[in-house]
Amino acid sequence: MQEKNNDHNLKPFVSIILPCYNEEAILQTSVNNIIKYLESKSHKYRWEILIIDDGSKDKTGEMADEFNSQYDNIRVIHHPVNLNLGRALQTGFRHAKGDIFIVLDIDLSYSIEYIEQMADKLSETYSDIVIASPYMKGGQVIAVPFLRKIMSLWVNKFMRLAAQDKYHTYTGMVRAYRKSFIQTLNLKTKDYEINPEILYKAMILRARIVEIPAHLDWTEQNKYKGKRTSSIRILRGFFSGIMSAFIFRPYIFFLALGTLLMILSMYELIWLLYDTLSTLSQSHGLGSTFSSSLALQFKKNPQSFMVGGITFIAAIQVLSLGFLSLQSKRYFEELFHLGTSFKKI
Structure with missing residues (x-):
């Protein structure tokens, strides 16, 4: 029995961080899919899911609490008001208990299979950050609206031009972090700009950052058009991305x-x-x-x-x-x- 407990403790402990704002249309399906996947990997990982309800005005918080009542390893943190993505991620980083933090988009536009790929890559390469990158060789963007796709691509190209260390995806949220690294970063950004901010400060500290090719697929997300109110405004995201590029080498x-x-x-x-x-x-x-x-x-x-x-x-x-x-x-x-x-x- 003691040996079994030791084996259990030797498994990597993975925390899945899910920032959510007005996601009642997809929350239940997405979380169930993540649970099913993680249970299939229970021989390999210990895991928890941390849902950050960022002041949702719909039933997101109530639905998240139902998961919390059913599973011991699913926790929910509620923001009383919408504090935006940056604050939601900072809350997740502070409260997650795992050794490896994996941030996913609740719409699962990146396949849940990247959980294992990013966690393994983090361990194999002794990295501090692993980025799921649709813009590197082997990556792909599927069913994303043309204007959003072009703006995102060129914002990331602009950041690549400005940054000292060259990567392909600076704005993507889907990443794996080593707990001992990400919890030492002093993060200030309140909104979407937190993703390039993390990379910029990681570069200052000479962190090891690795990208893996990923498929960004909006096929399922497009089915919920009009039912979700949490999507990023295109122009706002574009201009905030352009301004974020200045932080690298102004x-x-x-x-x-x-x-x-x-x-x-x-x-x-x-x-x-x-x-x-x-x-x-x-x-x-x-x-x-x-x-x-x-x-x-x-x-x-x-x-x-x-x-x-x-x-x-x-x-x-x-x-x-x-x-x-x-x-x-x-x-x-x-x-x-x-x-x-x-x-x-």
Whole structure:
């Protein structure tokens, strides 16, 4: 009997975190499917399900409580009001008891089979984070509305361009986390931006992050069109994603814009210098000087002087902001690293 208990305790303990807001249409079916799957893997994992009811206005909370009353390893935490995804995930990270945390979307647009794949990959590769990525080679996006698909794809490409460490999916929520790592992160974001925030701060700490190819399939979700009120607004998600990209390396945007403005100003000013020197070389009067030729050019093309001068000043200002943001970023990363080290003690 003692040996059996020891074997049980040696199994990885997996916590499934399910943030929910107004999901009465799909909650019961999705949770039942997750339970059935986890029970089939009980020889391999110990498990719990943690449902975060984020201030739902429908029957989501009541339905979740019914699961809690039926299963000892299903727990429910209720937010009194809607605090958004960021706060829901932070609540889940604080209260989950497992060694491995796996965050799923309640609509199961990523197959529940990724629970095992992500948990195994986390253990096999000694990773801190495993990302289910539909945008890497081998991944696929199925039945997602065209506009949403294109916006999501290009937001992630933009983040890949901005980030120092290159991955394919920065905005996806479906991930596995090592408890000892994720609980040390000091997270601040309240909404969808928490997913890139986690990756950004993980990069600062030199965490090991791995992606696995995944299929994002909205076939079932599309059946509930009009019955769910929790879906992300497309434009809001797009612009929040674009803004989130700046957290990775904000200075490159200032430096890129400053360099472009400098090239434009140099083009204008060099042509003015060329015309001035040409006018000077063609003048044979004793009174011809560089300053008089420059004055003549200003009289002929005052707009060129204005555009070139203003663009040059703007370039210097933007480049200065770039170097200041680089310095600020380094200060922040050092302080964050130091703060995280103290939190672990």
